[in-house]
Amino acid sequence: MPGNTLHSYGKIARSLHWLTALIILANIALGLVAVRLPMDALDAKVGLFSVHKTLGIAAFTVALIRIAWALIQPRPVPVHPERRIETFLAESVHWVLYAALVLVPLSGWIEHAATEGFAPILWPLGQGLPLVPKSPQLAETMASVHGIFAWLLIGAIAMHVAGALKHAVIDRDGVLARMLRGSPAGDAPARRHRAPALAAVAVFAAGAALAVAPRVEQTQTAAPLAQAASGWRVIQGDLGFSILQMGTEVEGGFSDWTAAIDFDADTGTGRVEVTINMDSVRIGTVTDQAKGAEFFDVAQHPVAVFKADIRPEGDGHVAQGTLTLKGHEVPVTLPFSLRITDGVATMTGEASLDRRDWNIGQGYDNESSVGFPVRLEVGLTARS
Ligand code: HEM
Ligand code: HEM
Known part of the structure; x- marks a missing residue:
């Protein structure tokens, strides 16, 4: 079935989930490697960053389609609503993942648009963004926002995958099969709570605060020069x-x-x-x-x-x-x-x-x- 029911994920939701997983995992690997390549491997670094940015924008596009689809579809109910903490954690992580799918590429894109002359996005649609000025300060702030948000995403994926494995290996229930094969699971009535979404908002607010917190200005190592004696x-x-x-x-x-x-x-x-x-x-x-x-x-x-x-x-x-x-x-x-x-x-x-x-x-x-x-x-x- 292409659409979701209250107990199963349809073909479209599952395809979008696994496509996102593939692109995101690849792009995290690219980002981590590109940042760590030394400056004397500049050509490779620039090449990797260009692919990272282009794939990141592809991820952003898929994420928007996925979110639009999720909004018009029924959301399958939690399989074990009686395990309240576990359900809260699983749903909070889902919200963090959804938010990260938008905020991580967007922050990277704004950083790129505020920077002058660095690895280009591999497309003909221009390198800037409307409303984003060229500004080293903005680029620097967005670089730390992007880095921190990317690490929040990595942490959420780790918890998400650990949870999925726990269901498959320890609980041996139908949770992973629900996303893999689309088989139905869960029979509780749909009751939605707002707390998991609020938890995700809190996680990103804390991350953003950390990113924009005033940093100690890099101190100059050399002492300032004394004024030269001069006729003028x-x-x-x-x-x-x-x-x-x-x-x-x-x-x-x-x-x-x-x-x-x-x-x-x-x-x-x-x-x-x-x-x-x-x-x-x-x-x-x-x-x-x-x-x-x-x-x-x-x-x-x-x-x-x-x-x-x-x-x-x-x-x-x-x-x-x-x-x-x-x-x-x-x-x-x-x-x-x-x-x-x-x-x-x-x-x-x-x-x-x-x-x-x-x-x-x-x-x-x-x-x-x-x-x-x-x-x-x-x-x-x-x-x-
Ligand atoms: C690669 C390993 C992954 C596995 C094994 C996995 C597994 C699953 C499973 C089993 C579910 C269904 C949970 C349920 O039915 O309650 C799910 C849902 C979800 N996954 Fe993943 N996932 C993976 C990667 C990712 C990645 C990389 C992302 C995004 C960055 C992601 C985002 C989501 C979201 C947002 C949901 C909730 C869907 C909804 O109910 O609206 N997953 N995943
Ligand atoms: C969902 C998509 C994306 C993911 C998962 C992602 C992930 C990452 C990760 C993990 C890093 C390394 C962070 C670190 O180790 O400090 C990184 C760095 C970076 N990413 Fe992304 N990224 C994405 C999209 C984008 C996009 C769309 C752009 C630009 C158009 C971009 C531009 C950058 C830049 C410029 C850096 C280097 C940051 C710095 O200056 O330190 N990223 N990204």
Whole structure:
């Protein structure tokens, strides 16, 4: 029979149950492996995540169909309503499973939509979601929501499968056969309680609270830089860069740097020395990877230094010198525009660098995951 009765699951409910079980178990395995693969196996990691996300959306679709079907069908009654605690537990776990079937993929999807440039969903329907802004903070929160909810799902499945096995092996009753073969079991009248559904709501509320609880901010390991002695004092400045990650532009920057500037406004010449605290780097959701040995290697090379001579050129100026980063000193020319009014100088400049010149991301020798060019953007206001 395709539909359920009060004592049996029909073909459609059973097919949807086992299809869900298959996809969910496969996707849990994929998620657990993908998260744990090291960054130096980046191509495999990205590939697994793409499959995980795509299969996760398939699971979400099947779950919605399954829930819609369950809503319009009779729900088979508990087989042993007289065992009140056991029935309460079994039904609570069913509610947790139903809720997880929606909340786990949805939280993963929102995390993905809030992230810039990571493993894409393998479909032509776009990578973003309406109403979800690109935001590293949101992505980070949703990553912990998704992780905690996924573990709630794993715990619920463990209890669910243990219960099903207990019925088959110890009780030897018809509970597993009801889902496997559709044979009827249970003859109690249908009486529904609200407590199991409320228990599931409580479980997810606790999980969500844990995920959004304020975490201790990652502390910087390096001490902040002392302000450099300078003819021009920097009042405000931005040191940013952008790079292509999986074909999407991702922006980053440094929050701690200091500049010593000698500049003669009459001749338009001078010298600049910028020291950057590499531990202050921030880039999308991959800040920790950026600090690692493969990229900036902050532990071995905590500061970078740009030393340059300034001279006028064309309508603007250039700072020509060297950037010492990760132990490599490489010539860099930074053209910039400058405006000085009432002793306040405002400059903005841009240069395109190649990360390979500093041996950054040496394991990524093609551009499929991390592009070679890095656009450097500097803007500052200084007072003489
Ligand atoms: C792979 C091992 C699994 C086994 C052996 C199993 C077995 C069963 C059995 C025997 C029932 C019927 C319980 C009853 O008649 O009272 C059931 C129901 C259910 N299963 Fe599973 N299951 C498995 C995996 C899963 C997974 C992975 C999920 C979802 C993530 C899931 C979700 C559900 C839900 C929501 C129900 C309740 C259906 C309803 O009455 O509305 N199961 N399962
Ligand atoms: C029902 C479907 C899904 C299940 C069962 C599932 C399960 C998991 C699991 C078990 C993990 C590892 C958690 C950990 O060990 O910390 C994980 C991670 C992840 N999943 Fe899913 N997932 C599902 C759907 C999705 C979807 C639809 C997306 C995105 C479109 C997604 C994106 C992610 C991401 C980005 C991570 C890494 C989280 C991080 O940044 O730490 N997942 N998932």
